[in-house]
Amino acid sequence: MKVIYGIENYKPLKSCALTIGTFDGVHVGHQKIIRRLVSVSKNKSIHPVVLTFFPHPRMILQSDISIKLIDTLEEKIHLLKKLKIGTLIIHPFSKSFSRMAANEFVRDIIVKSLSVKYLIIGYDHRFGRNREATVDNLVNCGFTYGFEVEKIEAKEIESVNVSSTKIRNAITAGDVDRANKYLNRPFGITGRVVTGNGIGRKIDFPTANIDINEDFKLLPKDGVYLVKSSIKNRYFFGMMNIGFRPTISGKLRTTEVHYFNLNENLYDKKIKIEVLDLIRNEKKFNSLEDLEKQLITDKKLCEDLIQKL
Numbered sequence: 260m261k262v263i264y265g266i267e268n269y270k271p272l273k274s275c276a277l278t279i280g281t282f283d284g285v286h287v288g289h290q291k292i293i294r295r296l297v298s299v300s301k302n303k304s305i306h307p308v309v310l311t312f313f314p315h316p317r318m319i320l321q322s323d324i325s326i327k328l329i330d331t332l333e334e335k336i337h338l339l340k341k342l343k344i345g346t347l348i349i350h351p352f353s354k355s356f357s358r359m360a361a362n363e364f365v366r367d368i369i370v371k372s373l374s375v376k377y378l379i380i381g382y383d384h385r386f387g388r389n390r391e392a393t394v395d396n397l398v399n400c401g402f403t404y405g406f407e408v409e410k411i412e413a414k415e416i417e418s419v420n421v422s423s424t425k426i427r428n429a430i431t432a433g434d435v436d437r438a439n440k441y442l443n444r445p446f447g448i449t450g451r452v453v454t455g456n457g458i459g460r461k462i463d464f465p466t467a468n469i470d471i472n473e474d475f476k477l478l479p480k481d482g483v484y485l486v487k488s489s490i491k492n493r494y495f496f497g498m499m500n501i502g503f504r505p506t507i508s509g510k511l512r513t514t515e516v517h518y519f520n521l522n523e524n525l526y527d528k529k530i531k532i533e534v535l536d537l538i539r540n541e542k543k544f545n546s547l548e549d550l551e552k553q554l555i556t557d558k559k560l561c562e563d564l565i566q567k568l
Contacts, residue, residue, distance in 0.1 A: 260340045263348045266310070266372050274376035275306040275345075277369070279384070282311050283423040284329035285338040287443045292411060293342045296379050299409070300345070305376055307345045311335070312352040318475070319352055327477035329426055329442075334449055348373075361387025365400040379409045433480040433537045445487075445533035448478065448514065452525040458507055459517060462551040466500075466515035467525045469532065478514065479534060481541040485561045486516060486532045495521045498554075498561050499532060505543035506550050519558070536564055 263269050278296045282289045293309065300307035317326045330338065332349070339347055350356070359367075364387055369375045378397065386392050394410050401408045421441040429438040430446060438446050448471065455468035471478070481502030487494050497518035503509045516532060538557050544550040 260344055261346045262336060263346060266348055266350050266368060269348050271374040273306055274374050275308040276300040276377040277308045277310060277373060277375045278379045279310045281315055284426050284442055285335060286421050286426055286441050288421050292379060293344060297343055299377055303377060309339060309344050310348045312350050314352055316352050319354055320357060328475050329423060329477055331473045331476055334447060358388050361392030361396060370404045375406045377407050381411045427477055430477055430479050433482055435534050435537055445535055448532045451529050452527060462547055464517045464554050466517045469514040471514060483538040483557050484534050485536040485538055485564055486534050488530050488532050496565050498557055502541035
């Protein structure tokens with residue numbers, strides 16, 4: 260998959276099949292649309308292209324809403340690559356771009372810049388300044404400019420019964436099982452291991468402290484989670500704590516992982532954490548000794564769950 264930043268940098272060698280969207284989470288509904296795109300492209304011998312936007316339009320158009328995203332841009336690129344599209348175009352979303360009239364968007368972007376011959380789009384897609392145009396307008400434009408529009412009907416999308424909003428709500432509530440079913444994969448957190456305060460090591464539960472660079476990345480609610488990570492081409496299970504570490508009067512929200520059966524210096528390494536299940540909510544203990552006892556119980560519960568995977 261070729262990744263291009265900015266529509267103006269895409270130089271089509273031949274006509275393409277296109278789908279457009281923010282694709283936050285690249286969930287099962289998104290996967291269905293993109294697999295259809297790849298299938299059509301193969302049958303028609305044209306190039307499969309996905310057009311997405313960053314920042315998320317709601318970050319620009321509704322700046323008062325502090326939206327958190329299921330995936331960082333890097334995570335989204337990795338997920339889309341697995342779906343075998345030909346080119347991913349990431350276009351910067353801005354207020355000026357949002358003011359482009361619908362007819363301009365079709366003429367200048369879909370036809371002139373992307374050379375689209377086949378467009379796959381959801382039944383409720385709206386575009387252009389003030390979201391003025393509908394899929395029916397796209398169909399009419401297709402007749403004018405010579406491209407075909409395939410509308411994904413409501414029953415096809417609603418049969419999946421999933422949305423990025425539902426997934427965000429599930430993750431925020433700690434309902435990891437529901438979120439993972441909607442995503443068709445474990446929800447992931449990517450970050451770099453940084454130096455911590457060493458408290459975990461003092462109670463025989465050393466942790467990798469994860470620095471998540473993107474402020475907009477959605478995290479689950481505070482608590483302890485069963486997780487796994489691929490490290491040097493091997494999967495290691497562990498338990499992750501997200502929260503303020505009230506037992507030691509922590510002031511900052513942190514993310515840290517204790518991996519089982521791993522003796523490896525992870526400092527400064529970038530790792531991806533796959534979140535599998537919520538073990539318990541975060542809790543304040545009277546002492547580090549009480550915390551250690553609880554962590555032993557947590558680990559045993561994690562090990563029991565691992566046996567059932």
